[in-house]
Amino acid sequence: MKAVVYDRYGGPEVLQLSDIDLPEPAKGQIRVRVLASAVNLSDWEYLVGSPLWVRMIGGLFSPKVPVLGSDIVGLVDKLGAGVSGFEIGQRVMGDYVMTRGGFAEYACVPANETVVVPDALSDEVAACLPQAGGIAVAGTADLQQGARFLINGAGGGSGTMALQLAKAAGAYVTAVDNKKKVAWLKTLGADEVIDYHKFNFTEVGREWDKILDMVATRGPAEISRVLAEGGDYMALGGGVPTLLALVLGGRFCSRNHSIGMLLVPSGRALTKSVAQLAVEGKIAPHLEEVLPLSSVPEALLRTGQGDVLGKIVIKHRLT
Structure with a gap:
């Protein structure tokens, strides 16, 4: 073959x-x-x-x-x-x-x-x-109406489906990606888009209730300053030193918020759930x-x- x-x-x-x-x-x-x-x-x-x-x-x-x-x-x-x-x-x-x-x-x-x-x-x-949809579902779980939600790496497969689910939940979505995707992400419904070539989202003086980071490159101190009280940061991937720093250091940098990795319960149940969401038109x-x-x-x-x-x-x- x-x-x-x-x-x-x-x-x-x-x-x-x-x-x-x-x-x-x-x-x-x-x-x-x-x-x-x-x-x-x-x-x-x-x-x-x-x-x-x-x-x-x-x-x-x-x-x-x-x-x-x-x-x-x-x-x-x-x-x-x-x-x-x-x-x-x-x-x-x-x-x-x-x-x-x-x-x-x-x-x-x-x-x-x-x-x-x-x-x-x-x-x-x-x-x-299966994989991208599962990440999107896990990464947007428990989003509340009006929540400030940031997706770092929003222009990929997982990010675009997470954007759809977040908007359906009534969240205010900030999408972060490269300059080629800025205008496109706005057409998908992002409330605002940050070009990471121009701006570091941890240095714009803003806070978010929930952050989904597709490839983590920042340590817990940087993330902590942009998480709102009670906020939640989830890293999907990244280098081992960065992820270890987030998991271990996040405990010391947090002020009533959570910093850690996104654990996706991949498997038959999640795949079936994602497929049904697609059939119902809730993700595409x-x-x-x-x-x-x-x-x-x-x-x-x-x-x-x-x-x-x-x-x-x-x-x-x-x-």
């Missing part, structure tokens, strides 16, 4: 479109014929091997899994031992960040993290939902482009550089 593979950490140049063996599902797995796979920032991190925690999970010196792509939509092709509740030919989806494998014609995925795709969702839309991923398997290196580079408006999806059989 065709797959985009890599055997060492690096940039897009280490990726190759190759013929590899068809995988066989292990106990508890399903083999799917991949229809579409969204590109996530986590794919870029697993490609370059940074931040350090990626290597701790994916292989210290070289990648354990040769095929990237964690958000997968596919047709059930074969059931592994012990798997029930699925039928051959059924269209399924999931966030398989630990096993990956979506940038290939076939992938073996854990059955217990897999849900059936609602008929109302296209392959492309469904592929955008912003799909910039659908590209073929051969364009995975380009798609990963654009995602890693923060140039994508929303999401890119790799579709294996373009029509």
Whole structure:
């Protein structure tokens, strides 16, 4: 089968479109014929091997899994031992960040993290939902009417869906991203947009009730001064030193507010919930482009550089 593979950490140049063996599902797995796979920032991190925690999970010196792509939509092709509740030919989806494998014609995925795709969702839309939608749902939980909410990195897949959910909850949303996305984010409903090339949001003299930070680069002292009394800061990703500083130092810098990491309860229940929100029209991923398997290196580079408006999806059989 065709797959985009890599055997060492690096940039897009280490990726190759190759013929590899068809995988066989292990106990508890399903083999799917991949229809579409969204590109996530986590794919870029697993490609370059940074931040350090990626290597701790994916292989210290070289990648354990040769095929990237964690958000997968596919047709059930074969059931592994012990798997029930699925039928051959059924269209399924999931966030398989630990096993990956979506940038290939076939992938073996854990059955217990897999849900059936609602008929109302296209392959492309469904592929955008599991990881990014799950982050958006977790990151906007408990938002109150009138809350001042800041999203740092608002122009990606997770950020744009978090923006939708926050506005639906009645929050006043400040979106932070690069200058290419400022005008676009305003059209999506952001109440104000900060270009991080011009302004550091921790130095504008403002406070927010809740902050969702897609890639943390600031320590707890900086974050503390922009959190309102009783406020909540959640970091999704970032370098290990920064995240450790936030988790440990946040306890000492807080004044009746919370500073820490966003823990996303990924899995079947969250994926099913996100899919239902999409069916109901409460979230809609912003799909910039659908590209073929051969364009995975380009798609990963654009995602890693923060140039994508929303999401890119790799579709294996373009029509």
